[in-house]
Amino acid sequence: MSDNSVVLRYGDSEYSYPVVDSTVGDKGFDIGKLRADTGLVTLDSGYGNTAAYKSAITFLDGEEGILRYRGYPIEQIAERGSFLETAYLLINGELPTVDELSEFQGQITQHTLLHEDVKRFYDGFPRDAHPMAMLSSVVSALSTFYQDSHNPFDPKQRDLSTIRLIAKLPTIAAYAYKKSVGQPVVYPRNDLGYVENFLRMTFSVPAEEYQLDPVVVSALDKLLILHADHEQNCSTSTVRLVGSSQANLFASISAGISALWGPLHGGANQSVLEMLQRIQAEGGDVDSFIRRVKNKEDGVKLMGFGHRVYKNFDPRAKIIKAAAHDVLSALGKSDELLDIALKLEEHALSDDYFVSRKLYPNVDFYTGLIYRAMGFPTSMFTVLFALGRLPGWIAQWHEMIKEPGGRIGRPRQIYTGVVTRDYVPVEAR
Ligand SMILES: CC(=O)SCCNC(=O)CCNC(=O)[C@H](O)C(C)(C)COP(=O)(O)OP(=O)(O)OC[C@H]1O[C@@H](n2cnc3c(N)ncnc32)[C@H](O)[C@@H]1OP(=O)(O)O
Numbered sequence: 001m002s003d004n005s006v007v008l009r010y011g012d013s014e015y016s017y018p019v020v021d022s023t024v025g026d027k028g029f030d031i032g033k034l035r036a037d038t039g040l041v042t043l044d045s046g047y048g049n050t051a052a053y054k055s056a057i058t059f060l061d062g063e064e065g066i067l068r069y070r071g072y073p074i075e076q077i078a079e080r081g082s083f084l085e086t087a088y089l090l091i092n093g094e095l096p097t098v099d100e101l102s103e104f105q106g107q108i109t110q111h112t113l114l115h116e117d118v119k120r121f122y123d124g125f126p127r128d129a130h131p132m133a134m135l136s137s138v139v140s141a142l143s144t145f146y147q148d149s150h151n152p153f154d155p156k157q158r159d160l161s162t163i164r165l166i167a168k169l170p171t172i173a174a175y176a177y178k179k180s181v182g183q184p185v186v187y188p189r190n191d192l193g194y195v196e197n198f199l200r201m202t203f204s205v206p207a208e209e210y211q212l213d214p215v216v217v218s219a220l221d222k223l224l225i226l227h228a229d230h231e232q233n234c235s236t237s238t239v240r241l242v243g244s245s246q247a248n249l250f251a252s253i254s255a256g257i258s259a260l261w262g263p264l265h266g267g268a269n270q271s272v273l274e275m276l277q278r279i280q281a282e283g284g285d286v287d288s289f290i291r292r293v294k295n296k297e298d299g300v301k302l303m304g305f306g307h308r309v310y311k312n313f314d315p316r317a318k319i320i321k322a323a324a325h326d327v328l329s330a331l332g333k334s335d336e337l338l339d340i341a342l343k344l345e346e347h348a349l350s351d352d353y354f355v356s357r358k359l360y361p362n363v364d365f366y367t368g369l370i371y372r373a374m375g376f377p378t379s380m381f382t383v384l385f386a387l388g389r390l391p392g393w394i395a396q397w398h399e400m401i402k403e404p405g406g407r408i409g410r411p412r413q414i415y416t417g418v419v420t421r422d423y424v425p426v427e428a429r
């Protein structure tokens with residue numbers, strides 16, 4: 001291998017593929033001509049070694065536990081920034097000035113309402129529908145109402161669908177909550193901030209206006225920031241893949257929400273809480289649970305642990321663990337489940353099974369404990385993740401759609417089925 005190319009030998013021939021450098025020194029090699037040269041494709045289960053895109057949005061170093069949005073360390077943004085500022089940064093590439101932020105917030109405020117016909121969708125959903133199912137269905141339905149912002153190649157339409165999504169997702173999420181608890185919806189109030197408005201729409205009831213607590217508002221804003229982007233994770237890749245067919249932004253985001261729902265991805269925050277509750281119900285025996293995980297009994301996993309990229313620690317998990325202590329103590333709450341989580345972490349981090357596999361707490365491990373202290377039911381946890389991840393999905397979709405010469409996403413396969421056979425009519429089988 002030379003400095004700037006990788007040479008592959010196949011049969012009697014050698015083929016050279018250029019090394020591609022990132023601005024931070026990450027390297028890959030471009031196999032764009034591999035199939036044409038050799039007739040071969042690559043087989044890479046779970047895309048563990050495949051970079052499908054170049055991107056200037058989010059940088060991750062999984063060995064060092066580094067996460068940066070547009071070059072800004074996550075620790076600084078989480079400590080000093082706001083969620084809407086972060087959304088602007090991810091989508092536009094730079095932090096907004098005071099005027100830019102105020103205009104952005106103003107535009108969002110204008111679009112928080114849902115069409116009354118959209119509201120009727122919720123009447124049709126069963127009461128026990130999972131809020132993530134309602135979220136992805138209603139976002140998909142937005143493309144029926146807003147056909148004036150469908151065209152991915154019209155910058156004005158792209159921007160309008162972006163604002164509509166950021167403005168409406170909290171309303172859609174709050175209505176899903178209201179459906180699941182059987183309460184009437186609460187309309188947005190546009191004199192309130194983004195997070196305040198969402199909390200009020202979620203928790204106010206006709207007889208009682210929700211009292212906004214600055215501790216809750218600031219903790220939720222921070223959690224949304226910490227979830228805002230994570231380069232080519234499963235849901236973001238889904239948004240890009242759907243968008244690569246030139247589907248509109250609403251359709252692409254709806255697909256991303258569905259991808260996020262699964263327990264191996266964003267749905268892990270719900271699964272962690274359920275796991276902690278199960279351990280509690282079984283007497284709090286952490287050792288026996290860990291034993292079951294290590295024996296892979298019934299495929300049981302330590303949910304909220306492990307990550308495809310982080311192999312040392314997840315910088316967000318560190319911040320969230322500290323926030324869990326702070327929020328619970330500021331709200332004057334204690335939670336036995338937090339003690340179980342701490343014991344699980346302590347046990348896992350000193351156990352060779354987890355250490356040798358480089359399994360550490362991920363972003364989902366402690367978040368649920370904070371959401372629970374705020375009053376959210378477990379079924380809403382992944383919805384909160386989606387609210388946070390939305391700007392990242394949108395930023396990645398914008399970057400993809402604007403890329404000159406962008407191609408449809410379409411992996412190859414290695415076929416392993418029957419080679420060929422003749423059709424037999426049904427009556428002769
Ligand atoms: C926002 C997010 O999406 S963060 C991730 C949220 N998901 C979770 O918390 C679910 C639990 N974690 C996992 O399932 C995985 O660690 C994932 C999905 C996050 C990453 O998966 P991959 O990178 O494909 O790792 P993979 O599944 O190959 O695991 C490697 C080894 O560690 C084991 N392992 C990975 N995670 C765990 C876990 N949480 N508990 C127990 N064992 C685990 C696997 O069984 C495997 O062991 P083996 O070599 O003996 O077969």
Ligand SMILES: O=C([O-])CC(=O)C(=O)O
Nearest residue numbers: 230232233234308309363
């Ligand atoms: O990056 C991933 O694979 C999972 C993810 O979305 C995150 O950790 O936020």
